[in-house]
Amino acid sequence: MKRTVTDIRLLLGSGDDEFYSGSSCYPNQGLFGSYVDVYCPPSKRARISAPFSFEGSFLEQVSKPSIEVLPDECLFEILRRLQGGKERSSCACVSRKWLSMLTSIRRIEMPSKLENEVVSSSDIDMISSDEDQELKSDGYLTRCVVGKKATDTRLAAISVGTSSRGGLGKLSIRGSNTVRGVTDVGLSAIARGCPSLKSLSLWNVPCVGDAGLYEIAKGCPMLEKLDLCQCPSISSRGLMAIAENCPNLTALNIESCSKIGNDGLQAVGRFCSKLQSVSIRDCPLVGDHGVSSLLSSASLVLSKVKLQALNITDFSIAVIGHYGKAITNLSLIGLQNVSEKGFSVIKNAQGLQKLVSLAITSCRGITDTSLEAMGKGCVNLKQMCLRKCCFVSDNGLVAFAKAATSLESLQLEECNRVTQAGIVGALSNCGTKLKSLALVKCMGIKDITSEVSMPSPCRSLRSLSIRNCPGFGSVSLAMVGSLCPQLQDIDLSGLYGITDAGILPLLENCEEGLVKVNLSDCFNLTDEVVIALAKFHGGTVESLNLDGCRKITDASLAAIAEDCLLLRDLDLSKCAITDSGISALSNANQINLQVLSLSGCSDVTNKSAFFLKKLGETLVGLNLQHCNSISSRTVELLVESLWRCDILA
Numbered sequence: 001m002k003r004t005v006t007d008i009r010l011l012l013g014s015g016d017d018e019f020y021s022g023s024s025c026y027p028n029q030g031l032f033g034s035y036v037d038v039y040c041p042p043s044k045r046a047r048i049s050a051p052f053s054f055e056g057s058f059l060e061q062v063s064k065p066s067i068e069v070l071p072d073e074c075l076f077e078i079l080r081r082l083q084g085g086k087e088r089s090s091c092a093c094v095s096r097k098w099l100s101m102l103t104s105i106r107r108i109e110m111p112s113k114l115e116n117e118v119v120s121s122s123d124i125d126m127i128s129s130d131e132d133q134e135l136k137s138d139g140y141l142t143r144c145v146v147g148k149k150a151t152d153t154r155l156a157a158i159s160v161g162t163s164s165r166g167g168l169g170k171l172s173i174r175g176s177n178t179v180r181g182v183t184d185v186g187l188s189a190i191a192r193g194c195p196s197l198k199s200l201s202l203w204n205v206p207c208v209g210d211a212g213l214y215e216i217a218k219g220c221p222m223l224e225k226l227d228l229c230q231c232p233s234i235s236s237r238g239l240m241a242i243a244e245n246c247p248n249l250t251a252l253n254i255e256s257c258s259k260i261g262n263d264g265l266q267a268v269g270r271f272c273s274k275l276q277s278v279s280i281r282d283c284p285l286v287g288d289h290g291v292s293s294l295l296s297s298a299s300l301v302l303s304k305v306k307l308q309a310l311n312i313t314d315f316s317i318a319v320i321g322h323y324g325k326a327i328t329n330l331s332l333i334g335l336q337n338v339s340e341k342g343f344s345v346i347k348n349a350q351g352l353q354k355l356v357s358l359a360i361t362s363c364r365g366i367t368d369t370s371l372e373a374m375g376k377g378c379v380n381l382k383q384m385c386l387r388k389c390c391f392v393s394d395n396g397l398v399a400f401a402k403a404a405t406s407l408e409s410l411q412l413e414e415c416n417r418v419t420q421a422g423i424v425g426a427l428s429n430c431g432t433k434l435k436s437l438a439l440v441k442c443m444g445i446k447d448i449t450s451e452v453s454m455p456s457p458c459r460s461l462r463s464l465s466i467r468n469c470p471g472f473g474s475v476s477l478a479m480v481g482s483l484c485p486q487l488q489d490i491d492l493s494g495l496y497g498i499t500d501a502g503i504l505p506l507l508e509n510c511e512e513g514l515v516k517v518n519l520s521d522c523f524n525l526t527d528e529v530v531i532a533l534a535k536f537h538g539g540t541v542e543s544l545n546l547d548g549c550r551k552i553t554d555a556s557l558a559a560i561a562e563d564c565l566l567l568r569d570l571d572l573s574k575c576a577i578t579d580s581g582i583s584a585l586s587n588a589n590q591i592n593l594q595v596l597s598l599s600g601c602s603d604v605t606n607k608s609a610f611f612l613k614k615l616g617e618t619l620v621g622l623n624l625q626h627c628n629s630i631s632s633r634t635v636e637l638l639v640e641s642l643w644r645c646d647i648l649a
Contacts, residue, residue, distance in 0.1 A: 474502020
């Protein structure tokens with residue numbers, strides 16, 4: 001029976017992952033667009049030209065056979081001769097069968113010109129133009145399908161629609177439709193229609209297996225980046241196919257893939273000589289054999305390595321220490337089977353000479369002894385981050401600071417055996433290059449109660465961040481201030497134990513002038529601190545965060561308006577300021593605020609609307625959330641007048 005255009009639409013349904021009518025289904029989408037990549041010409045009314053027959057009292061139409069009855073071989077020969085991208089996209093909108101047939105046609109199966117046909121000069125020009133466009137498909141388009149939109153139909157449409165518009169270069173699939181999710185069929189369509197693909201990311205796609213990855217390996221030899229996360233159906237065989245057919249692979253990320261093991265990593269190390277970055281996380285079949293083979297084979301170019309929650313032992317760490325001659329960034333997380341001996345061997349291996357950044361989290365083998373050994377073995381180390389290393393104490397920290405002579409940045413998070421003495425010792429022994437120190441949730445740091453000798457100051461330190469360390473009090477802060485006279489950035493958020501007496505010496509001792517100051521949730525601080533800050537550092541401070549400082553009042557705003565000439569970012573959330581303070585701020589002659597946050601300031605009312613409009617001449621961001629005394633109408637007026645400013649309310 002003949003199907004009209006309406007019949008076809010009814011069969012296709014009206015879901016958002018189907019085909020769209022109109023001039024184009026992809027109107028100027030930016031990166032990670034989500035519409036179907038097929039071109040659809042304007043729909044027209046169906047013409048009925050079939051003959052009529054009279055039988056009884058009914059008028060019936062005698063239908064001609066539909067093109068759908070053509071054998072697949074004939075349809076294939078017709079569709080593969082389509083010369084332009086618009087023509088292929090238009091045919092893809094006819095039915096799922098046509099779309100499926102189009103995605104089964106490889107680029108090499110498309111003839112360069114029509115055979116056995118008289119072609120005019122204008123036709124030749126048009127065909128040449130299409131061929132040139134195909135040749136320029138260098139893969140700069142990016143597509144991302146997420147959740148319920150991640151279906152085989154959508155991938156097929158992307159395959160057809162992007163082939164003539166620059167070529168697909170990056171594809172990300174996040175999740176999968178629970179009813180019609182992405183399978184090997186959809187990935188095969190991408191492989192056949194997108195040979196320029198350079199980056200593929202698969203997250204939580206349980207129905208994609210080795211067959212789909214094999215098609216990608218065969219059809220996309222230019223692949224450079226592969227990201228596999230929660231893909232339980234992909235095994236080492238799929239990864240081996242990628243390694244053997246994609247020699248340009250430079251970045252590999254494998255996470256929570258239960259069937260990928262040592263064989264796959266061995267193949268990557270053997271065939272992918274350009275591999276620069278590798279990240280492997282929570283893969284139970286990956287062990288020493290796979291990791292060591294990969295690292296030793298790619299030792300000349302591999303610069304970034306991340307290993308997390310793997311069943312590897314001291315042997316793998318020893319291989320890293322010996323063969324990691326090109327590694328600059330190394331991250332080791334949750335390696336429970338690596339002992340102190342494994343980390344200590346890095347000192348003697350002398351292979352990590354180019355290592356610049358090292359991050360270690362939740363590794364039992366990191367002790368005072370192994371930490372010192374790593375400091376001696378990584379002579380060019382500049383950034384060190386230790387998280388949840390419960391066996392590191394003051395002695396190890398001080399020894400590491402002495403050994404790592406090139407260290408510029410040190411971060412300690414939840415290292416609870418480190419005390420105030422260890423921090424002071426590290427600062428006084430770190431040499432002349434340490435620029436940044438960050439302490440986060442270190443519960444072992446307690447305020448000093450007895451007299452201690454003052455070590456030599458650390459004049460190189462520019463940034464100090466002490467966050468959520470409840471034992472860090474005013475006495476400790478005053479000592480740090482005297483030890484670090486060249487500070488420019490300070491972050492003391494969450495130190496509810498400090499008072500004005502502790503922070504004032506710090507402000508007075510900073511010789512260079514503070515630029516960024518974060519005092520959020522230091523609710524014992526008063527206006528005296530802000531007035532001192534404006535007095536000593538008003539000519540340099542650019543960012544000030546007082547979020548949650550409930551004792552800060554309008555007096556602080558008056559000091560800021562008078563002295564802080566370069567202030568660009570001011571956060572006064574949940575402070576005790578009123579309309580008078582906003583008025584003083586708006587009347588400042590030289591202030592040039594760009595971002596102002598008044599979230600939770602319940603004493604700021606509609607009277608501040610005029611002052612906010614005045615400040616709005618320079619503002620690009622204004623936060624008025626939870627300002628209960630400002631009406632919705634006032635907010636609407638501000639939005640209308642401050643059209644250049646992004647207002648949150």
